[in-house]
Amino acid sequence: MDYKKLGFKCGIEIHQQLDSSKLFCECPSELRQDKPDIIVRRKQYAAAGETGEIDVAAAFEAAKGKEFIYEAYSDSNCLVELDEEPPHALNEETLKIALQIALLLNAKPLTVTQVMRKTVIDGSNTSGFQRTLLVARDGWVKTASGKIRIATICLEEDAARIIKKDKRSVTFRLDRLGIPLIEIATTPDIKDPEQAKEVALAIGEILRATKIKRGIGTIRQDVNVSIVRGARSEIKGVQEPALITKTIEREVSRQSELIKQGKKVEPSVRKANPDASTAFLRPLPGAARMYPETDLPLVKLNRKLIIELKRGLPKVKTRADILAELKKKGLHEELAKIVLSESKLAQFDKLVREKISPTLATKILCLYPKEIASHEKMPAEEVKKKIDKALPEIIQALKQKKISETEVKKIMTDLVKGKKIELKKLKKEKISEKEIEKTIKQLIKEKPGLSTKAYMGLLMQKYKDRIEGKKLFEILKKLLIL
């Protein structure tokens, strides 16, 4: 497809959580699954900041508005997140991480900047606005198909996490509110869908070199796309860089199709689906109202700090660097490539740190889910979701030797198929080598002269999945030689 001819215009926006305490208070940036002990019910009035005379009827409706229920924890949230105390001074560690990223992206840090309030009316911020500040402008990142300019780098608060929604209320959890996010926006001069993916990967490499949060939900990729006679679509939350190309291609076809049918393409905010399609969320809003956070002083980024940070910039690892590292860890090159292309590096590292072998980790994260999905004829996304949920328990069971490596895939399959397996209740069964030796000796004595294969068959029948075949075979071989 000739994207130039289509008048293709595209930019991407990456939101990445930074690994530090919250942006405007000292609370930890951690999501929790246990029951919150604070519930606060609030309302927000939408009349704030409308221009001119407002319609009384509309104002009444707004006043009747939805109830927002905020859940929080008394030991990991404070009055700042509850909008009961002014923000504390901007987290300096976070600012340093953001500046590092800005410098690695060749951007120019501002001399003086101001924390702004961006009006938010959906209740996801207890205050009614999101705090954000511009940190640097005008950078660039290199891709195989040329440099792409970075327009702005901002530091902002993450919003509260939505837990539940019904007609009358929305429940949010405040564990996520205030987690520092860096927002990196490119200029809209990405040439084609492939280059968009390259830019995302290149920015990802840079981010990985700094102190960022890893894992699901810590990075969000938004794509802005339009073609001539079409309209701007802001596509929210493309899951992984691998999906960017396809998502953009499908959006371009969607717009082209509408144009061909003589229909008007409306500017809209769309949600990215895992199959690279998109769904309409809402019409594209006008620029959000921004006004200064009057509770905080101007932020001065002094030269000395910038020079210091420039000197100590971390080394950015390229794809080749990471591949080499994975190979050094004992992972086959083909598997290493799979880990990288599926952006599973963070989860892979975590499993390896938990003493799971690199090969098994790759199988668990990348191969098994696909195999199970195709074997069971289930959507890959659903399989992945189910496995992700059960993964910590499977790893725990593996570590405690409640299950063996060979059993992992079967257990994953059972879980996906909806079988209830209570891994916690599995007994820790450890049959000592001595015991096995004794059993084997007994067997040889009872049935002498059988082939190794025949002995193995009998033993496997006896132990079933409780001992790995490989181990049994080793002991058996040792005893047969004797």
Place this chain on the structure above:
Amino acid sequence: MAKAGDIVKIKTIKEELKGTLLPSLDPSLLLLKLESGYNIGISKKEVQQLRVEGKAKLEAFPSLKAKQKNLPGISLIVTGGTISSRLDYKTGAVKWLSKPEELLAVAPGMLNIVNVKKIEVPFLIGSENMVPKNWIKIAKIAAKLLNKKENKGIIITHGTDTLHYTAAALSFMLKNLNKTVILTYSQRSLDRGSSDALLNLTCSAHASLSDIAEVMLVGHATSQDNYCFAMRGTKVRKMHTSRRDTFRPINELPIAKIDEQGKINIINKEFKRRDEKKRVQVDATFSDKIALLKYYPGADPDILNYYINKRYKGIIVEMLGLGHLATSESEMNWLPLIKKAINKGIIICAAPQTIYGRLDPYVYSTGREIQASGVIYLEDMLPEVAYVKLGWLLGHRYSKEKIKELMLKNIAGELNKKISEKAFLY
């Protein structure tokens, strides 16, 4: 010269920028609002060229006119504070509402409850800048409004820092009260969707129509936006720097709990009832030369010499515990100077710095010693209320003996002989 509000193009050593110039507090900086909405600072030294390209349009803040409906009438007195200020979105400066009707836009629900007959704006100041003269002015306007048939009650909006002082002052100054007087506030400014003004104003509107003819402070009962307390003007205090539910009833239960829908639950039955046949009399006067002094370990009694020399007429001392400060056993004995001050005609009263609870001079010898020197022990009266009451009494032509007697006589609910077990940290 470019001014704040001008759209400018700036050329610096590094780049070219376009935006709206904002007022800058730092003379070495230009503050610029970029087209993206972000504000940035540019060192004036770096500016090579600045060209004015136009003028930014200022935004209007929404405002609502009182609805012409068959609803009971009330009037508003707007005095300033966070609840009367708002942010100018373009410049970022905090300004007073330009029209009082802008306040109604925050709580449009209020206009479904009451018909706002009149909005008086005697002054717009932060409550930290208020002086007793301001209380007198509010009291006079309040009395005038309360004696008008069209008003069922009045709502006074006010900054939070000294709101409880004003509440106490009005409690003493408005005599023979016939209708409801509500004071309310906001801790979160009106420009944010989360402003607490919405609930406070709505509940105030409901409360202003109630059967309770008292001066009451109405505000968030909890951190949630579900209901407010109506608390007696002489038994309430700001207890938190920033929370919505900062005002707490002290040494008694709140008079009522009021929800958004207008349900009024009476918690404390000790109140006067509405009687619209009565006419309010203003007894607004206040003497100068009254001090509120806090005792602390190591405090030098010599401070009293200052007040003696400056011819002060009354001092409220916030004392420790049941009403103690260093006496004869201490190297910082306060008694000689207390006696000297009393001899010079200064009325000295003791109020609890514990805020909660009642003073009692008889439990320890220290207390007996202090009381014997002529200090008046003000029972469970809040120190701030004691200050207001003493200043108000001294504004009258009463004898010193009469004033001492009146300080211990309950006039506006400031003294409570029976403290409920539930009243602590309510």
